Each structure stands twice: as structure tokens, then as C-alpha cells.
């Protein structure tokens with residue numbers, strides 16, 4: 132990791148810049164973020180960030196006039212932001228939503244044209260290959276940051292969630308959407324196989340290879356009702372307002388629990404996706420032989436037994 136990247140992460144985790152300067156404000160807009168967060172690491176141009184409830188962060192895709200199409204800057208900022216929140220002790224749950232008409236139109240097709248130009252600058256296939264390899268890896272790492280984040284990420288989708296949007300939400304922990312949301316694994320329509328997560332995660336998310344392959348081979352639009360019945364989203368909401376308040380209410384509940392218990396639960400559930408039941412049990416036994424000695428455990432058990440006030444857990 133480069134020194135400047137390390138600095139950026141440390142700033143997000145510890146300093147009152149971008150994120151912390153706006154902590155506890157119910158909402159904020161992009162211009163407020165930009166002016167308050169001038170300085171390295173805190174200056175997101177494509178995301179708007181606030182902390183509307185204790186220990187809850189709200190990250191908004193914020194290129195509304197481009198339908199939140201994901202350009203290179205947004206790919207990079209998503210990772211930078213989520214990695215920062217991953218180690219921010221004031222963050223225990225993240226809601227990811229989007230500003231404007233749609234959740235996202237997928238990858239920014241104009242940006243793809245720029246990539247084409249960069250490729251055209253060399254005739255050498257090995258060098259073209261390296262450019263593509265680096266780009267795909269950068270974008271894969273951006274999406275995977277949601278899965279790798281120890282804090283649960285709840286995605287709240289309204290209207291269109293296309294292409295890279297499906298990659299993004301399938302890497303999150305919990306998906307909610309509005310009744311007018313629709314989804315498309317549209318990569319096949321732009322002549323490519325999805326390569327930043329959908330092919331790996333969607334079959335597990337919908338629990339059906341048949342449905343996932345149908346969606347990936349055809350790029351057909353699937354509506355909120357089908358997303359709900361297939362388990363891709365766990366709740367539907369009539370409109371954006373109720374969607375966001377539902378997602379934030381859920382995040383608040385998660386944030387009220389022991390942060391050790393929640394992060395360990397996420398870690399073990401993700402581990403168990405790729406391992407046998409016995410391996411999953413071995414993994415959680417190792418984690419809990421440490422975690423059951425934590426103050427959180429003692430405090431939470433005591434609170435359950437005494438029906439006392441909600442325990443207040445130390446920052447992690």
C-alpha cells in the first residue's frame with residue numbers, strides 16, 4: 132500500500148474531515164461535502180456522505196445528471212470511502228443509496244470510450260492487455276470492498292439498477308428497493324461478460340443457477356416484484372422516502388448491537404458461503420474463542436438477563 136493511500140485511510144478513520152465533519156447531520160449535499168472536506172482523502176466528487184443516525188453512515192451515489200453512471204472516479208471513490216468506513220470506529224452500518232432519477236445506469240459508457248482511446252495508443256497486444264487487466268482489477272476491488280467491509284452494507288435501490296449496479300448491490304449484505312425498481316445484467320448487451328462480481332455473486336443471491344444464468348445470458352429487465360420473490364431484495368417500499376427511512380431504520384438496529392458480534396457474524400457468513408459447514412463451524416469456533424471473552428458479550432448477556440436498558444458498547 133502506498134504512503135498516500137495509507138494517509139487517506141487514516142484520515143477517513145481518525146480525522147474530522149469529509150465524513151466526520153458532517154457527522155450527525157441528517158442530510159448533506161455534494162457541494163457541502165466538497166467545501167467541508169477539502170484536503171486529501173476527504174474530497175469525494177461522485178459520492179455524498181452523511182451520518183444521519185448514531186454509528187450509521189449514509190453513502191449516496193451522486194452523479195444525478197449522469198444517472199449515476201459509474202465513471203473511473205466513482206469506481207475509485209467507492210473503494211476509498213468503504214475502506215475508510217471499514218476502519219472508522221464511528222461507523223457500524225452503512226446505507227448505500229443514490230441521488231436523482233435512477234440508482235445507476237451502470238458503467239459510464241463515455242468512460243468506456245476513453246478506455247478505448249487509451250488502448251488505441253499502443254499497437255502492442257501485451258500492453259493493451261495490461262491496461263485492461265489493471266482496469267478490471269481496479270473495478271473488481273471497488274465492488275469487492277462492500278463484501279470485504281466488516282460493517283454491514285445495506286443497498287437501497289430506486290428505479291434503474293443496471294450492469295455495474297447489479298455487481299455493486301450483489302456485493303452488499305442486504306438489498307431493499309422501491310416497487311418501481313428494475314434490474315438488468317446488461318453486460319451481454321454491450322458485448323462483454325460481466326467481470327466485476329455479478330457472475331460470482333448473483334447465483335448465490337437469488338439461490339438459483341437457472342434464473343441467474345437466464346438473466347446473465349439475456350440481459351432481460353427484471354422488475355422489483357421478481358427481485359423480491361427471488362430473494363434478490365428482501366423488502367419492497369412504495370417510494371424512495373420510505374425506502375431510505377426503512378434502510379436507515381434497519382442500519383440503526385444493526386448499529387445498536389455489539390460491533391464485535393456484528394462484524395464476526397458478517398465475516399463468518401461470508402466465509403461460510405465458500406466453505407463446507409464443518410469449515411464454517413471451525414472458523415466461528417476460532418473467532419469466538421476470542422470474542423466470547425469480550426466486554427460486549429458480558430454486557431449483552433447481563434442486559435438480557437436483567438431486562439436492563441440497552442447496553443452501550445465501546446467503539447471498535
Ligand SMILES: CCC/C=C/C=C/C(=O)SCCNC(=O)CCNC(=O)[C@H](O)C(C)(C)COP(=O)(O)OP(=O)(O)OC[C@H]1O[C@@H](n2cnc3c(N)ncnc32)[C@H](O)[C@@H]1OP(=O)(O)O
Nearest residue numbers: 200236237238239240241267270291293294295317318327
Ligand atoms: C471493466 C468493466 C467492468 C464493468 C462493466 C460494467 C458494465 C455495465 O454496466 S453494462 C451496462 C451499461 N449501461 C447501459 O447500457 C445503460 C443504458 N441506459 C439505459 O438503459 C437507460 O438510459 C436507463 C434505463 C438507465 C435510463 O433510461 P431513461 O429513459 O431514464 O434515460 P435515457 O433517456 O435513456 O438516458 C438519459 C441520458 O443518459 C445517457 N446514459 C444512459 N446510460 C448511460 C451510461 N451508462 N453511460 C453514459 N450515459 C448514459 C443516455 O445516453 C442519455 O443521454 P442523452 O441522450 O445525451 O440525454
